Amino acid sequence: MATVTLSPQNKVPLILSQRETALNIHLTQAARDMIAVPIEEMIVAKTPFDWDDVTESIDKLLEMMRKDPAPQAHDDRGALTASAVVYALHMKFCDIPPFCAPRPAQLRNP
Numbered sequence: 001m002a003t004v005t006l007s008p009q010n011k012v013p014l015i016l017s018q019r020e021t022a023l024n025i026h027l028t029q030a031a032r033d034m035i036a037v038p039i040e041e042m043i044v045a046k047t048p049f050d051w052d053d054v055t056e057s058i059d060k061l062l063e064m065m066r067k068d069p070a071p072q073a074h075d076d077r078g079a080l081t082a083s084a085v086v087y088a089l090h091m092k093f094c095d096i097p098p099f100c101a102p103r104p105a106q107l108r109n110p
Contacts (some may be wrong), residue, residue: 030082064088
């Protein structure tokens, strides 16, 4: 059996799909793009980062979106929207590598 190697750009959609399934949520394409674009830009720029950080950060975002959705966070089919991504980034701001450096502990949201 042949081993399939994913390109770095294909890893992000796969991680998102796996995490959506695990958390039993569905994202709009715009929400997926908002999460994927900064990572894909880092790949293109050859900026070093850790894939474990990416997966952990996606988990944090999706968990925040699931637990504490933004107003108007769902589309008419119940999928989480780009607005939900922005709200989750706001709520977890700067504690989400590789998007930004962690904030000092006293400034983090509980």
